[in-house]
Amino acid sequence: MEKYRQSVSRSEPGCVVILLDRSDSMKLAWGRTGASLAEGAALAVNNILLDMCIKATTEVNAPVRHYFDVGIFSYGARVTEPGEGVESAFGGALAGRGLVPLPELAEHPVAVREEPSIDVMPVSARMPVWVDPVHGYRTPMCQAIAVAGAHVFDWAAAHPDSFPPIVVNITDGMVTDSPYDGATLRDWVRRLTSIETDDGATLFFNVFLSPFEVDEIVFPSDPNGLPSPGPDLFELSSPLPPPMVDNARVDGYDVRPGARGLAFNVGRSTLLRVLQIGTRVPDRAR
Amino acid sequence: MSHTRQVVFYAPKHGNAEAEWEDGAAAAPADGAGRGPRFAVADGATQGFGSARWAQQLVAGFVGDQGAAPDLTAAALRRWASDMQARWHDDPRLAGATDLQRLKQATVGSFATFLGCELHDLAGRRPRWTAVALGDAVLFHVRGHRVVAQFPPIAPDGFGSNPDGLPTGSAALDDMVDRAVFANGDLADGDLLYLATDAFAQWVAAADLRDGPALWTALARLDHPEAFRELVRGRRAAREMVNDDVTLVRVRFTRAPATHLVVCL
Numbered sequence: 001m002e003k004y005r006q007s008v009s010r011s012e013p014g015c016v017v018i019l020l021d022r023s024d025s026m027k028l029a030w031g032r033t034g035a036s037l038a039e040g041a042a043l044a045v046n047n048i049l050l051d052m053c054i055k056a057t058t059e060v061n062a063p064v065r066h067y068f069d070v071g072i073f074s075y076g077a078r079v080t081e082p083g084e085g086v087e088s089a090f091g092g093a094l095a096g097r098g099l100v101p102l103p104e105l106a107e108h109p110v111a112v113r114e115e116p117s118i119d120v121m122p123v124s125a126r127m128p129v130w131v132d133p134v135h136g137y138r139t140p141m142c143q144a145i146a147v148a149g150a151h152v153f154d155w156a157a158a159h160p161d162s163f164p165p166i167v168v169n170i171t172d173g174m175v176t177d178s179p180y181d182g183a184t185l186r187d188w189v190r191r192l193t194s195i196e197t198d199d200g201a202t203l204f205f206n207v208f209l210s211p212f213e214v215d216e217i218v219f220p221s222d223p224n225g226l227p228s229p230g231p232d233l234f235e236l237s238s239p240l241p242p243p244m245v246d247n248a249r250v251d252g253y254d255v256r257p258g259a260r261g262l263a264f265n266v267g268r269s270t271l272l273r274v275l276q277i278g279t280r281v282p283d284r285a286r
Numbered sequence: 287m288s289h290t291r292q293v294v295f296y297a298p299k300h301g302n303a304e305a306e307w308e309d310g311a312a313a314a315p316a317d318g319a320g321r322g323p324r325f326a327v328a329d330g331a332t333q334g335f336g337s338a339r340w341a342q343q344l345v346a347g348f349v350g351d352q353g354a355a356p357d358l359t360a361a362a363l364r365r366w367a368s369d370m371q372a373r374w375h376d377d378p379r380l381a382g383a384t385d386l387q388r389l390k391q392a393t394v395g396s397f398a399t400f401l402g403c404e405l406h407d408l409a410g411r412r413p414r415w416t417a418v419a420l421g422d423a424v425l426f427h428v429r430g431h432r433v434v435a436q437f438p439p440i441a442p443d444g445f446g447s448n449p450d451g452l453p454t455g456s457a458a459l460d461d462m463v464d465r466a467v468f469a470n471g472d473l474a475d476g477d478l479l480y481l482a483t484d485a486f487a488q489w490v491a492a493a494d495l496r497d498g499p500a501l502w503t504a505l506a507r508l509d510h511p512e513a514f515r516e517l518v519r520g521r522r523a524a525r526e527m528v529n530d531d532v533t534l535v536r537v538r539f540t541r542a543p544a545t546h547l548v549v550c551l
Contacts, residue, residue: 009302054394059335059337060382083544141296
């Protein structure tokens, strides 16, 4: 049977997990935006969470629909205690929570404040904030996948008919904790993507940020020619399933057969577009 | 003298509550001022905000339950749809909206496919129907268990890709109304008109190709809301019908007066 076709609904919700690099290098300025990589990444994550809440908002006097369970896990500097590690990136009432149902997420931003436009336009808007920019220490990516994987495993077991979990890793650096607990980064990714629902295997997408203004490479179908660590990230990234290929083509990307869920050296607006493409699961056209 | 007898069947998506049906259906008798009986169905966008209100407002407006009903011309439809948009935006229920809801209303709004039909000259020599469509809600004109006309003529694999419909935002309205299509057909004693939103219409279009007489016999005999829902449940389970809100309006045109009244309990 064809995979990755299940639509999201309250009876078959989806699962989106974002792994957010909070290592020291995320303090670098992001191109000419005047903001750091950490600030830009947090802005994009808050935007995608707001997008998801808006999509699940259907009517006045009706709650936000439970279309997704969402987790944001940071790796690098911790907020809850000094030092390096992996933790839930949510703050306020959601602090320490793993996967949070969308209606609860919508209810509990840590703040609603003026945020700049993601497109570096001279405009801003008041928007809810769930994740703040943080940076420091190294890049324990293996541990992040291990922590997220435990949540994803439990979720998939509880939602066998749902679209499989989507895990998006946003990073600017090289893993610093491989091997972790006896397994390499590749092993951890293999474990993560072996978690399945009846609709397919967990998807693992990677977005690599660069502080420099270099060519963006989005959804490549061939690792040859990618600068380091592009080929490694290509191998770790899941092939784009048909719904995401459709999303990307609608967004104007020339997606070739064999394209992977990898975006390399992306700018801020591309980061948001890639997150939107990678987290938009099948739904009815109307 | 001719008569019309109509019935509306509907069902929400499997897994959704009854109140979450986001289609609309309406019927109204002739108004005594020259306008014939009217029927309409609409299908509100799942991803929209207030889609049920929008779909149900459109069908109510078309049959004359909310302001003046439009003539079946592009110019009249444009004026009417603009009035419908203003009413939707001014809905007093929006006073209780949250920030997220206001944001979605302002940035996304809603959208609905629409199919409206009017019958003319029922007491005269040439009874007929005229209809307007935007999108993939479909009218099937059936005579003796065979389709006389399908409007719009969409093949079973052509559903779901038609972007036409009526938006709540004013910017896109003119372009959309320009895409409205119109049709008409002559009626004969015993004819049936079926107005269906996309999921049911798609199944009907496919079932007609497989075994038209069996299909139309079954639909003509539907005599209870639960019989309709049982049909929908079965076709969804067989994966012949998409799990979407479904709506079917059946209009029977006859020269014989009604002999009995049916009440479904």
